[in-house]
Amino acid sequence: xxxxxxxxxxxxxxxxxxxxxxxxxxxxxxxxxxxxxxxxxxxxxxxxxxxxxxxxxxxxxxxxxxxxxxxxxxxxxxxxxxxxxxxxxxxxxxxxxxxxxxxxxxxxxxxxxxxxxxxxxxxxxxxxxxxxxxxxxxxxxxxxxxxxxxxxxxxxxxxxxxxxxxxxxxxxxxxxxxxxxxxxxxxxxxxxxxxxxxxxxxxxxxxxxxxxxxxxxxxxxxxxxxxxxxxxxxxxxxxxxxxxxxxxxxxxxxxxxxxxxxxxxxxxxxxxxxxxxxxxxxxxxxxxxxxxxxxxxxxxxxxxxxxxxxxx
Numbered sequence: 001x002x003x004x005x006x007x008x009x010x011x012x013x014x015x016x017x018x019x020x021x022x023x024x025x026x027x028x029x030x031x032x033x034x035x036x037x038x039x040x041x042x043x044x045x046x047x048x049x050x051x052x053x054x055x056x057x058x059x060x061x062x063x064x065x066x067x068x069x070x071x072x073x074x075x076x077x078x079x080x081x082x083x084x085x086x087x088x089x090x091x092x093x094x095x096x097x098x099x100x101x102x103x104x105x106x107x108x109x110x111x112x113x114x115x116x117x118x119x120x121x122x123x124x125x126x127x128x129x130x131x132x133x134x135x136x137x138x139x140x141x142x143x144x145x146x147x148x149x150x151x152x153x154x155x156x157x158x159x160x161x162x163x164x165x166x167x168x169x170x171x172x173x174x175x176x177x178x179x180x181x182x183x184x185x186x187x188x189x190x191x192x193x194x195x196x197x198x199x200x201x202x203x204x205x206x207x208x209x210x211x212x213x214x215x216x217x218x219x220x221x222x223x224x225x226x227x228x229x230x231x232x233x234x235x236x237x238x239x240x241x242x243x244x245x246x247x248x249x250x251x252x253x254x255x256x257x258x259x260x261x262x263x264x265x266x267x268x269x270x271x272x273x274x275x276x277x278x279x280x281x282x283x284x285x286x287x288x289x290x291x292x293x294x295x296x297x298x299x300x301x302x303x304x305x306x307x308x309x310x311x312x
Contacts, residue, residue: 007043011109012070081113088120092279112158134171164207206240209247218251242271
């Protein structure tokens, strides 16, 4: 058991203690000192198996049941935090409001979930102009311990998400280093410790395609997007597919390949409406209409009519 896992487990114990109506002093009496217990909570040292056993008995549970429920709770917490983060990314204000009533940073016991939740909070502050981009980048770097993070060999999904997002900010000036690391994840996801490795791979591909687009490497953008789309089709997943078709549409536009540009926009539209997430549809429609000076719905009508007339 490493210190981070020990800290998360200790926080889970403390959540159970609180929910059972037991004070910290009574909980640790005749087990460890209150000072030592708080060291476990801060992750300063590992909680021994003997202490786990005694604290479990204090709560009236078997130690193995505590561990099992801890792992189950981590999974459920991860699903909830990921859904909240996705709502923030998609500008889905209704979903954000739903989650914010039930989420509290102090009650999130998994380190990676806390990191992702905190980052989502920073994004909202940035959008509301309560934080400058330079400050946001500085906080992301502090959370992932940049640049030391570049020399690690194993990463959590939250670290990969935050690291890859640095590619999106103009005030971050070492994008080539991040891009190189992200490319290594695409080639070998075993470096990422996560139950969602496949999804992380496609997140990395999305960030790389965005990065190469900013560098005007349009053939590379198309290659990365095709790689992602082919993989997602095999997985029967819509995850980020709208982004990949949008990025392809941009790349083909700048390469003056308008037939493939139009087809990519059409497929992006189909994916958006198949998912049927209004906030995401609105977000992409606005972006596409600004980028290409079109009415997206009218474009689809014209494209469909043209396609039918051409193909019968």
